Amino acid sequence: EAGVAQSPRYKIIEKRQSVAFWCNPISGHATLYWYQQILGQGPKLLIQFQNNGVVDDSQLPKDRFSAERLKGVDSTLKIQPAKLEDSAVYLCASSPSWRSGNTIYFGEGSWLTVV
Amino acid sequence: AQRVTQPEKLLSVFKGAPVELKCNYSYSGSPELFWYVQYSRQRLQLLLRHISRESIKGFTADLNKGETSFHLKKPFAQEEDSAMYYCALRENFGNEKLTFGTGTRLTIIP
Numbered sequence: 001e002a003g004v005a006q007s008p009r010y011k012i013i014e015k016r017q018s019v020a021f022w023c024n025p026i027s028g029h030a031t032l033y034w035y036q037q038i039l040g041q042g043p044k045l046l047i048q049f050q051n052n053g054v055v056d057d058s059q060l061p062k063d064r065f066s067a068e069r070l071k072g073v074d075s076t077l078k079i080q081p082a083k084l085e086d087s088a089v090y091l092c093a094s095s096p097s098w099r100s101g102n103t104i105y106f107g108e109g110s111w112l113t114v115v
Numbered sequence: 116a117q118r119v120t121q122p123e124k125l126l127s128v129f130k131g132a133p134v135e136l137k138c139n140y141s142y143s144g145s146p147e148l149f150w151y152v153q154y155s156r157q158r159l160q161l162l163l164r165h166i167s168r169e170s171i172k173g174f175t176a177d178l179n180k181g182e183t184s185f186h187l188k189k190p191f192a193q194e195e196d197s198a199m200y201y202c203a204l205r206e207n208f209g210n211e212k213l214t215f216g217t218g219t220r221l222t223i224i225p
Contacts (some may be wrong), residue, residue, distance in 0.1 A: 003158070004158075033213075039126075040217070041136065041217055041218075042119070042201050042203075042215030042216050042217045042218050043159070043201070043215045044215070045212055045214075048212065056212055091159065104161070104163050104213060105160075106158050106159040106160065107158060109158070110160045
């Protein structure tokens, strides 16, 4: 079974520039998550989709971050404009659904450095 | 709000010695608890969950609701256990969000 795919793996941008990350979940997984992991911290949920609808985006900084999952399959996370504190690993994950008992599978992450 | 605390950022243990990684949580409901592991240059992956009550790679974890703890244990550490370990809590209602602790880096000394 193919895992969660993410691209790009690494990105370096200057502050105030924009960046976009792409995620393709495991086939058939209805739930897709974007997590932000800052160095030395655990992953923090940014947004959770169930199919193409948003379930939770309470911790997404909506003034600069946006995410979409238009056809209920792959997803894009965008940051515009980027700040220095956005330097982190952005993890995409998926699960068959958001109900208890379902394992969440993570991608390898997209490493962002803002200079 | 739910919270997961892993008090040790770093833990070094000699090969063959017992390992215990601590995890405490705060949550008003009845949560589901997990341990995730990240080996060097690999993706974050599920190690075990409390509802399965199973042993994976020799690791076990018991949910203690009285002490709100979910410590990860292994009686005899192996070099391949060196990794980053994250305790996580999942709500059992609403969107069932997964909340992670800050992680413990376990190093097994040969």
